[in-house]
Amino acid sequence: MCLITRNSEFAAELLRQGELIGLPTETVYGLAGNALDEAAVRKIFALKQRPSFNPLIVHIGRFEDLKIVASEVPFSLEKLAKHFWPGPLTLLLPRSANIPDIVTAGKPLVAVRMPAHPMAQEVLHRIDFPLAAPSANPFGAISPTRAEHVARYFRGNLSLVLDGGPCRSGLESTIVGIDNGELVLYRHGSITLEMLREIAGSVRVHTREETAPQAPGMLLKHYAPSTRLILTDNVYEALGELGQSKVGVLSFNRSYEHPVIVCQMVLSPAGNLQEAASRLYDALHQLDTMQLDYIVADRFPEGELGAGINDRLERASAQ
Numbered sequence: 001m002c003l004i005t006r007n008s009e010f011a012a013e014l015l016r017q018g019e020l021i022g023l024p025t026e027t028v029y030g031l032a033g034n035a036l037d038e039a040a041v042r043k044i045f046a047l048k049q050r051p052s053f054n055p056l057i058v059h060i061g062r063f064e065d066l067k068i069v070a071s072e073v074p075f076s077l078e079k080l081a082k083h084f085w086p087g088p089l090t091l092l093l094p095r096s097a098n099i100p101d102i103v104t105a106g107k108p109l110v111a112v113r114m115p116a117h118p119m120a121q122e123v124l125h126r127i128d129f130p131l132a133a134p135s136a137n138p139f140g141a142i143s144p145t146r147a148e149h150v151a152r153y154f155r156g157n158l159s160l161v162l163d164g165g166p167c168r169s170g171l172e173s174t175i176v177g178i179d180n181g182e183l184v185l186y187r188h189g190s191i192t193l194e195m196l197r198e199i200a201g202s203v204r205v206h207t208r209e210e211t212a213p214q215a216p217g218m219l220l221k222h223y224a225p226s227t228r229l230i231l232t233d234n235v236y237e238a239l240g241e242l243g244q245s246k247v248g249v250l251s252f253n254r255s256y257e258h259p260v261i262v263c264q265m266v267l268s269p270a271g272n273l274q275e276a277a278s279r280l281y282d283a284l285h286q287l288d289t290m291q292l293d294y295i296v297a298d299r300f301p302e303g304e305l306g307a308g309i310n311d312r313l314e315r316a317s318a319q
C-alpha cells in the first residue's frame with residue numbers, strides 16, 4: 001500500500017531511516033532519498049529501473065547547503081542561483097567528496113537545485129541531508145504531476161507519497177552548466193532560455209547533434225505514454241493518414257473536428273503557455289488510460305515555454 005499524506009514529519013522520518021518517498025516539487029513529483037546514503041540512492045535506481053549511467057539531481061533546502069554538495073560554485077552559475085532559487089533551475093557544479101559516485105554516475109559534476117514547493121522546503125528543513133530525486137516515474141515513462149500518478153506507478157513498492165497537490169510548473173527543471181567558460185542550456189524547462197539570457201547574457205543551447213550528451217534526460221525516447229504519440233505541425237493532415245483509428249488529440253489552444261477523434265485535450269483555451277505546461281503531463285496520463293490507437297499532438301509555438309513543451313513532445317513521440 002502506498003500512503004498518500006500531507007504529513008511531512010512522517011515523510012522526513014522515513015527519509016532519515018534510509019527509505020524513499022514521493023516528494024512534490026513545483027515541477028514534477030520526485031522519488032526522493034538521502035543523497036549522501038549510497039544504499040538509499042541504490043533503491044531509487046532499482047525502483048525506477050533507471051540505468052546506472054543516468055545521474056540524479058540533488059535537492060537542497062538552503063543556500064548554505066551548497067557547500068555540502070559542491071566543491072565550488074562558478075560565479076556565473078551562482079548569479080543564476082541567486083536569481084532563480086528557490087525554483088525550477090538545476091545547475092551542474094563540481095561535486096564535493098560527500099556525494100557518492102552513484103549519484104553522479106561517476107561524473108565530476110553534480111546536478112543541484114533548490115525546489116520552491118513549500119512542502120519540499122518543509123521536508124528539506126526537517127532533515128539534515130540533501131535529497132537525490134529523479135522524477136517519480138518508471139524510466140522513460142510520463143513524469144508525474146499529481147500524488148496519485150506516483151502512487152499508481154509504484155503501488156506497494158513505495159510506502160509514502162507526500163501530497164502537495166498538482167504541480168504548478170509541470171515541466172522538469174531547466175538544466176544549465178558551463179562548457180569552455182560558456183553557459184550552456186542542457187535541458188529546456190520551466191525557466192526559459194529567454195529568462196536565462198535576461199540575467200546571464202549569452203547562453204548556448206546544447207543540441208542533440210552534439211555527441212556524449214551531458215544530460216541523458218536528453219535521451220531521445222523519454223517522457224513517453226504507452227500509446228503511440230504523433231507530433232505534427234498539421235493535425236488534420238496527420239488525422240487523415242490514420243484511417244479507422246481511435247485518436248486522442250492534444251493541442252495548445254485550438255480544437256479540431258474529425259470523425260476519428262474520440263477525445264480532445266486543449267491545454268489552454270486562453271493560449272497561456274504556463275497553463276498549458278502545467279497541464280501537459282496530466283493530459284498525457286489521462287489520454288494514455290483511454291485505450292486509444294494514437295495520440296496526435298499539435299506542435300506548440302517555439303518561443304519561451306513552447307521550447308520545453310515541444311522538447312518533451314518530441315521525446316514522447318520518438319520510436
Ligand code: TXA
Nearest residue numbers: 027030055056109110111134135172173214215216217
Ligand atoms: O524538475 C526536476 O528536475 C525534477 C524534480 C523532481 O526535481 N527532477 C528530474 O529528475 O527531472 P530526472 O532524473 O528525471 O532528470 C534529471 C536529469 C537527467 O536528464 C540527468 O541525466 C541530468 O538531470 N543530470 C543529473 N545529474 C547530472 C550530471 N551530473 N551531469 C549531467 N546531467 C545530469
Ligand code: MG
Nearest residue numbers: 134135143217
Ligand atoms: Mg525524468
